[in-house]
Amino acid sequence: GAGVSQSPSNKVTEKGKDVELRCDPISGHTALYWYRQSLGQGLEFLIYFQGNSAPDKSGLPSDRFSAERTGGSVSTLTIQRTQQEDSAVYLCASSLVGRGVIAGELFFGEGSRLTVL
């Protein structure tokens, strides 16, 4: 499709398991963002990829969280040893302009809802 695609749309896992969330950005978009949306918490910035530059990982909440972007396109967010507080909607967004904001806008996927039991 033409939009940002995220999978799975819903994931239920047991505490302590690892999960992988996938984001397929809009073709040609050089910037990719991951955010976490928790009830009443708004959107929490996690990580930002821009082209071949080193990603900005400043928002990752712990070392259990990691993300990679292969070939400048698809990105995977991995959460190891999941905890109940990791339950949230994980949103991916991509942007055409490198920094995503000067002349462009962020295009969001519909998110992956993670529930940790």
Next chain:
Amino acid sequence: GEDVEQSLFLSVREGDSSVINCTYTDSSSTYLYWYKQEPGAGLQLLTYIFSNMDMKQDQRLTVLLNKKDKHLSLRIADTQTGDSAIYFCADFYSSASKIIFGSGTRLSIRP
């Protein structure tokens, strides 16, 4: 630090104006944004304003920016039921090349 704040809820009567407020801490903001999230859908950019502007109008939407007080507002005139959504204020932190979002304001419309 990086922070964008907004109230969580707003309820208005259909046909009235809605005003959603936001404050931010970044002194070097270049762009500020309003995103809309409808139920079950992803966020979409609604409007944005350059930091050298005080006001921007787009049909029923008016954005006001007070840089001195670091205050941004979104006014929706003649609010309709289709305006029910969560509205997120966002700020572009040029020093870090990332966008920081507020907690979102849930706008509900009553008849």
